[in-house]
Amino acid sequence: MARAGLSGARLAQAGAELADEVGFEQVTVSALARHFSVQVASLYSHVRNSDDLKARIATVALTELADQAAAALAGRAGRDALHALADVYRDYARTHPGRYTATRHTAAASVLGEQYVDAGRRHSELVRAVLRGYDLGEPAQTDAVRLLGSTIHGYITLELAGSFSHSEPSASDSWPRIIDALDTLLRSWS
Amino acid sequence: MARAGLSGARLAQAGAELADEVGFEQVTVSALARHFSVQVASLYSHVRNSDDLKARIATVALTELADQAAAALAGRAGRDALHALADVYRDYARTHPGRYTATRHTAAASVLGEQYVDAGRRHSELVRAVLRGYDLGEPAQTDAVRLLGSTIHGYITLELAGSFSHSEPSASDSWPRIIDALDTLLRSWS
DNA sequence: GTATTTGCCTAAAGCCTTTAGGCAAACTGG
């Protein structure tokens, strides 16, 4: 019997792709086993359980997103950097909805941790790097990190859920105007 | 055999309470049947399926939240109204985390609809009512509705997930400052 | 007080998770 060549990393990768196709919640150990034409029990040699699998997928996604954000921020500052960062998040969520959902699956973070937490730290640092263009002290800077994170994540979540698709203007039209508004706000943060 | 007195409404109500105790994702037809000391199959006379149950819980929660928001907004305007609305959402999410999660479970909305959509419309109208204090035209007003919804929902989601609990200042300290920042922003929206 | 409706039951099939134990393929060193 030929071996399928499974491994924790390959399962996480395939799981991430599956999440984008059928939705993160629909990713199951069984579905992944079918994908590899392998018995379900075989996957349990590579993954502790279903939560562990989801945590690995979340880590893959969060890391991938941090890489893209870092690349987009290179050589940019101020308003330009803010738009670049925001667009990376939104574009990632639109092209990889399952993976984006996975990044926020913190229930699973308690199972793995380590690399997930590292990737999370990279994200905060990238946001703080953007904020260096706005000259904020503490606690304003932390407030601003939270404001940006909340607004960007909130907008993406609502758009993905279809909340903006039944009214004008299009979600893509509002987006840059909202990011510009945040830029203005940060510039005049008391 | 004494009857338990089940009904769609009672199941939705009990389901909402269960969601706050164990988390919305953990609410299952089986768990609810156990709660009523009744056979699982019995619930299927009152609820079409698991998604239907979740959609009913979502509707209960969204309606309850709209009621509270409407009450809090009575007699308020401007900055005052904005804080009141924002606080209603955040307080509701903190006291009823399962129900708050349910309100955003739009996958289920396709199953039921009607009342859920109604409650959703009430929420948009309340936000627009708050924005009347800021004198915005279109498309600025719609942009502002989306900004407020995104930031408030995003902040609540991240706070609930524990994203703000490992750094200073506390989530409760940042919150009013962020809402104030939004007030300032709306006041000077170009 | 009979007739009808309604509510909860038993039974059963299907899918997902997870553990235990086994055989064979693939590396490892002489």
Place this chain on the structure above:
DNA sequence: CCAGTTTGCCTAAAGGCTTTAGGCAAATAC
């Protein structure tokens, strides 16, 4: 190149959640 060891995938099985079908009894209606 071929033993010995590791590793990978297998079969088997138990337990939980969902959902449908069909039945008996309690509540309601006339």
